[in-house]
Amino acid sequence: MKICIIGNGLTSLVLAKNLAKKKIFVDIIYEHHHKESPSARTIGITNDNFKFLKDLFPKIKNRSFSIKEIKVFNHNDLDNALLNFSSKNMNQMYMFKYHEIYNHILKDIKNFKNLNKIKKKLKTLDLNNLSKKYDLIIDTNLxxxxxxxxxxKKIKKDYFSKAYVTIMYHDKIENKVARQVFTKMGPIAFLPISNDSTSIVISHKVSIKDLDRSYIEKLIIKYNKFYKTLKFSNIQSFNLKFSLLKSYYSKNILAFGDKLHQIHPLAGQGFNMNIRDIKYLSNEIDNKISLGLLIDKTVLKEFENRRKSNNTVFAGAIDFIYEFFQLESRSPKIFSKKLFKLLNNSKLLTKYGSIIADKGI
Ligand SMILES: Cc1cc2nc3c(=O)[nH]c(=O)nc-3n(C[C@H](O)[C@H](O)[C@H](O)COP(=O)(O)OP(=O)(O)OC[C@H]3O[C@@H](n4cnc5c(N)ncnc54)[C@H](O)[C@@H]3O)c2cc1C
Incomplete structure (x- = not known):
């Protein structure tokens, strides 16, 4: 059995190791050698997906920092959380520096059996031809x-916002609580990555010019109630878009990763959605192998049937949360306080909200 993966982003590399472990021959076709340089970008992995990654890359735990609690605030009351997610039995999230997790995975798969990397220009690939050489092609680049x-064909939305990310260095504390503050300009997340550093992700409506460093630092200081003696790393920015492809596959070729579905980073779920897709595809392929069946486009049909509805509902829910808080931050304080008290007291909502964020739909 032979599968070709196009692209060498995080999703491709994780999927490649998962497939190669099943003794499937995997070719990764990529364009740029991609060792990530140190940057301010971080990524949070949910508890359930972290277990999956740990099985594939056992030493990955050494690179992570666990978060026990997630608190959500409105900008006009930083003393009382509107929502609170925590559990005695599990961590809520595992944080990684993006370049550390990427480079760790890249190194891990370097000499892995059955896994081959081929450098080519991705724009000029002839997939009609390639599709005859492989049982499946999984394209994360498109x-x-x-x-x-x-x-x-896709459902698209432009948030007319950018994400600005930086690492904030501060006095040492027990740093186990992630906080999200919803402001009129968009959400600001404080995501612990060690006891003396915290990743900041600010989503901000775009203006004509990029926001400058001193404006961003002032914004963080304004909404920071929890850390002392602040210093900031460099600042990176990303455009924020929502997109969901309508067709997942054609012939034996599957679109995959962020190019299949891209969501707002407010809940830290983009890559987590991709891992859930990998898990589903992996189980589907295991089922075929155990029944002695061919790995062909029927796998992709089943993948689309199952994952498309789940991904659409999940991505829609994240978008709804974004729009809801945008509206909420403009509504009378008394209304939102009452509403959130009701939501937070609803054991069902906080319990199932936490489970859905961890395992998906
Ligand atoms: C600010 C921010 C914070 C985030 N935080 C989280 C989080 O906490 N948790 C979480 O689960 N997700 C998070 N995400 C989403 C997560 O980063 C992505 O889902 C994940 O990195 C996508 O990986 P991928 O391999 O599917 O796609 P990509 O990294 O886009 O790679 C796919 C392929 O496309 C190529 N490619 C990508 N861009 C270009 C380009 N411009 N030109 C040419 N080729 C290109 C790559 O080289 C690769 O071959 C965040 C995203 C942002 C922007």
Whole structure:
């Protein structure tokens, strides 16, 4: 059995190891050698997905920092959380520096059996031809002629916002609580990555110019109630878009990763959604192998049937949360206080909200 994965982002590398472990021959076709340089970007992995990654990459735990509690605030009351997610039995999230997790995974798969890397120009790949050589092609890049022609219909939305990320260094504390503050300009997340550093992700409506460093630092200081003696790393920015492809596959070619579905980073769920897709695809392939069946486009049909509805509802829910808080931050304080008291007291909501964020739908 032979599967080709196009692209060498985080999703491709994780999927490649998962498939190669099943003794499937995997070719990764990539364009740029991609060792990530140190940056301010971080990524949070949910408890359930962290277990999955740990099985594939046993030493990954050494790179992580666990978060026990998540608190959600409105900008006009930083003393009382509107929502609170915690559990005695599990951590809520595991934080990684993006370059550390990427480079760890890249190194891990370097000499892995059955896994081969091929450097090629991705725009000029001939997928009609390649599809005859492989049982499946999984495209996380979608820049070639076949994919631009077959995977272009999508539900799209531009948030007209950018995410600004930085690492905030501060006095040492027991740093186990992640906080999200919803402001009129968008959410600001404080995500612990060690006892003396915290990742900051600010989503902010775009203006004509990029926000400057001193404005961003002032914004963080304004909404910081929890850390002392602050210093900041460099600041990086990302455009924020929502997109969901309408067709997941064509022939034996599957669109995958962020190019299949891209969501707002407010809940730290983009890569977590991709891991859930990998898990489903992996189980589907295991089922076929155990029954002695071929790995062919029927796997992709089943993948689309099952994952499309789940991903659409999940991505829609994240978008709803974004829009809800945008509206909420403009509504009378008394209304929102009452509403959130009701939501927070609802054991069902906090329990199932936590489970859905961890395991998906
Ligand atoms: C600020 C921010 C914070 C986030 N935080 C979290 C979090 O806490 N938890 C979480 O689960 N997710 C988070 N995400 C989402 C997460 O980073 C992505 O889901 C994940 O990195 C996507 O990986 P991928 O391999 O599918 O896609 P990509 O990294 O986009 O890679 C796919 C392929 O496309 C290529 N490619 C990508 N961009 C270009 C380009 N511009 N030109 C040419 N080729 C390109 C790559 O080289 C690769 O071959 C966050 C995203 C942002 C922007």
């Amino acid at each position: 820049q070639n002629k076949f994919s631009t022609k077959n995977f272009y």
